[in-house]
Amino acid sequence: MRDDWKRYSDANRAAWNEAAAVHKKTRPVDLHRFFTTPGATLLDPAETAILESFGLAGKRIAQLSCNNGRELISAVNIGALAGAGFDISDEFIREARELAEIAHAGCEFVRADIIDIPETYNSSYDIVYITVGALAWIPDLDIYFGVASRLLKPGGNLFIYEHHPVTYLLPFKDKDYQPGGLVLKPEYSYFNKTIIEGQGLDYFGNTGYDASKNYEFQHTMGGIINSVIRAGIEIRELNEYPHDIAGFGWAESLGMFPLSYSLIGRKK
Template sequence: MNIKNYTEANRRSWNQVAARHHQGKEERKQLFKNSGHSVLDDTITAKLQAYGLSGKRVAQLCCNDGTETMSLKNLGAAACTGFDISDYAIEEARKLATACDIDCEFVQTDIYDIPETYNESFDLVYISAGSLIWFPDLSLFFQTVSRLLKSNGVVLIYDIHPVLFMLDENDKDHPLEMKFSYFIDEPRTYNDGLDYINKETYEGETYYVFDPTLSQILNCVLENQLIIRSFDEYNHDISSLYDHLRDQTINLPQSYILSAVKQ
């Protein structure tokens, strides 16, 4: 199967779940009517503040319904653009930004197909939890990141640690038992829905995830004119899937922040 077949299948699946997620997040979205509201946690907010958003043009890839993109704007960015493949998610992002009078641009597109008019337009590209697993060609993804960045621009990734994908998030009796391989040769295929907000399963469109290893992520960053500036690991969950690991005596790496600068 070629790249476009994978990404189009995933687009259909995300469109299917977007309405469910809209209802599940409605109360949280209303908070954006409060000036300066942000859904970003203290960990990534501190990193962003250390970077300094004032006067910066920021892009978020895989922005979903735009709440994180609008948070970046509320934290001081001069201009924010969110890109996502889901038609419905982008529609909801635009509606929310208009309703809350937050000046952000939202673009519906396959990330691989972001128009060249955005090349070298951004000081910062932000990538958040659960984004990288959707890309069949991760090097091509970071090639896109690189072309969007200005010279000396920064990519900041706050993502789920790949080690967690070896666990079954639904097995609360044996939460630390590793059930899935770290290294995979073929994408994992599912059709039980993407509702990680309401935690409901349903017969949905088939979707594919590629679960890159940490070395794959690092190497794909490095081979695309991006020099790693920092890499930090954390033992807190940012996915809403592994909250039950909080009380375990054995601490696993659950999330990480990677920053890299374009040469």
């Protein structure tokens, strides 16, 4: 499995590196300006409430698949002692370091494939934090959550805040919604195990550019939960929400679907 993992992750590394410059142009928030404000946070109310429920004072947080670190920096800004973010992309880690310096946040950012995170980080964190858009890039969740578990201190908390797997069944736009009813035209089955090949990663502006191929992986809620359990993490709470965190605003207005969820676990 390691050879397959590296094949996909090497391709995705190149794709995300290409996307970094595009994101800077198309995302709606100028992060370099945003984080000049002391205590600035991009976390939504649900996410903030859960993090604060852990009692952030004195806590160290690790974020897997951190992208440019905006959530981790926000978590430190609302009270965590320190953070460490890990991501495969050279360019997004470079930006994360810039943003942490601007924010004067106690965050370390490490460019590493998840399976290559050094053992020196083992048992170092009170919270391992995984947020929207992370799991779709992971070919093997058992490996991924195994890493999360080894980074946690005994008794530490896993916190996942992700788009709900049900969103794989929904059209991205409301063109398929008709007054008086909803016509679903899913591209994939909820149980799809086919590797999804794509090109282009501008989820802010949908800009077309000369992009390398990337690979995504669809996971069911059951698959996520079982991998967490197999990693030696006890699930304490699972909540599903009707609010959107991943580009399904039209569906949020209907209030009919679970669009996001949070999972809280505790390392045994």
